[in-house]
Amino acid sequence: MDLGGKLFITLATFVAIFSSNHPLVNDITRDVLSSPLISWINNLISYQYDYDYGHDYIYNHHHHHHHRRHDGGDERKVTSICDDFPTDFPPPDTNTTSTICVDRNGCCNFTTVQAAVDAVGNLSSKRTIIWINSGIYFEKVIIPKYKPNITFQGQGYTSTAIVWNDTANSSHGTFNSGSVQVFAPNFIAKNLSFMNVAPMPAPGAVGAQAVAIRVAGDQAAFWGCGFFGAQDTLHDDRGRHYFKDSYIQGSIDFIFGNGRSFYENCQLTSIANPVPVGARVINGAVTAHGRASKEENSGFSFVNCSVGGNGRIWLGRAWRPFSTVVFASTSMTDIIAPEGWNDFNDPSRDQTIFYGEYNCSGAGANTTLRAPYAQRLNDTQAAPFLNISFIDADQWLQPYSS
Numbered sequence: 001m002d003l004g005g006k007l008f009i010t011l012a013t014f015v016a017i018f019s020s021n022h023p024l025v026n027d028i029t030r031d032v033l034s035s036p037l038i039s040w041i042n043n044l045i046s047y048q049y050d051y052d053y054g055h056d057y058i059y060n061h062h063h064h065h066h067h068r069r070h071d072g073g074d075e076r077k078v079t080s081i082c083d084d085f086p087t088d089f090p091p092p093d094t095n096t097t098s099t100i101c102v103d104r105n106g107c108c109n110f111t112t113v114q115a116a117v118d119a120v121g122n123l124s125s126k127r128t129i130i131w132i133n134s135g136i137y138f139e140k141v142i143i144p145k146y147k148p149n150i151t152f153q154g155q156g157y158t159s160t161a162i163v164w165n166d167t168a169n170s171s172h173g174t175f176n177s178g179s180v181q182v183f184a185p186n187f188i189a190k191n192l193s194f195m196n197v198a199p200m201p202a203p204g205a206v207g208a209q210a211v212a213i214r215v216a217g218d219q220a221a222f223w224g225c226g227f228f229g230a231q232d233t234l235h236d237d238r239g240r241h242y243f244k245d246s247y248i249q250g251s252i253d254f255i256f257g258n259g260r261s262f263y264e265n266c267q268l269t270s271i272a273n274p275v276p277v278g279a280r281v282i283n284g285a286v287t288a289h290g291r292a293s294k295e296e297n298s299g300f301s302f303v304n305c306s307v308g309g310n311g312r313i314w315l316g317r318a319w320r321p322f323s324t325v326v327f328a329s330t331s332m333t334d335i336i337a338p339e340g341w342n343d344f345n346d347p348s349r350d351q352t353i354f355y356g357e358y359n360c361s362g363a364g365a366n367t368t369l370r371a372p373y374a375q376r377l378n379d380t381q382a383a384p385f386l387n388i389s390f391i392d393a394d395q396w397l398q399p400y401s402s
Helices: 003-018 027-032 035-053 113-119 347-351 379-385
Strands: 097-102 127-132 135-138 141-143 150-153 160-164 180-182 188-190 193-196 213-215 220-223 226-228 234-236 240-244 247-250 255-257 260-264 267-271 284-289 299-303 306-310 313-317 324-328 354-358
Touching (some): 097 113, 299 379, 324 379
Parallel strands (some): 213 234, 220 240, 240 260, 284 313
């Protein structure tokens, strides 16, 4: 059985246990798992079942075809799993684009995403679209800096996923733990998920950081993507990045790094443990931005997003002294702690961090008890953060349909 098949069984078992009344699962543990995660896994399981058993064949890794006998005793026609695949795909190259495809069952150019990346010409000025068929791709994927202009095109973030399970401990550091690591510029991802399925230990455990994707190349864009993990899910490392209509899940610092990034219409979901009513416990944070100096030009801006889930969390904590984060026109549930933000327990950072909120709504958006260094922005202060000019997108961001 290949690694993807093993992961499929693992995820199926995972759902069966955590969705049941299994004696090992208490209510709090079960609540840690957000319903979108369970839905995501169930969709993949449902897709896999339909793909393997919904046609007139059974397929295995070696492309052997087996007859299936039905009640009447007749043999149904045996066909290949690839018969339904378009005969004219991938399309021919143009002057500006090349398309290659990945299908883990062998109906395409490649069966792994990494093999497709490796096949892309070094320093190519053409855009290479790597079309990834539905399924779980259980592999660690690295796009080196000399492979620019690559697009990952999935079939939906609930049906296409790249998954791995490294942690800071297993990979010799948080930065190396990403299931996918992007070092090249001009990367685009559409309609797929990035996931780290490393077991989630006690919150904040040393070495437990498990990154789903590290984005360290300039001018990257993500459309309709999913990011699944717990501590340190999305490493928004460095460069200018755009995230649109995406789902981002985690617990502690689940969006972190020193990128200059614009998040538009994204759903941010905390899977921190639920906190009993009245308990003064903080067990998560959405962001940990890492701007270290005034000279750096970095920050996170969230516009028309939503923040919800479980736990009692901060909007951000100041990983480095000039940490910069703004939430605008964003709805927040009551999981947001009244103080909203944290200076990493270093009051000397209060004079240099920039944490702002503008026109937000919901029970968590009440700024009455916010930390004294948090700013309730006026129109003029908020203006630079409210559109894609924040990341100079007029110079590089291509329309979704391009």
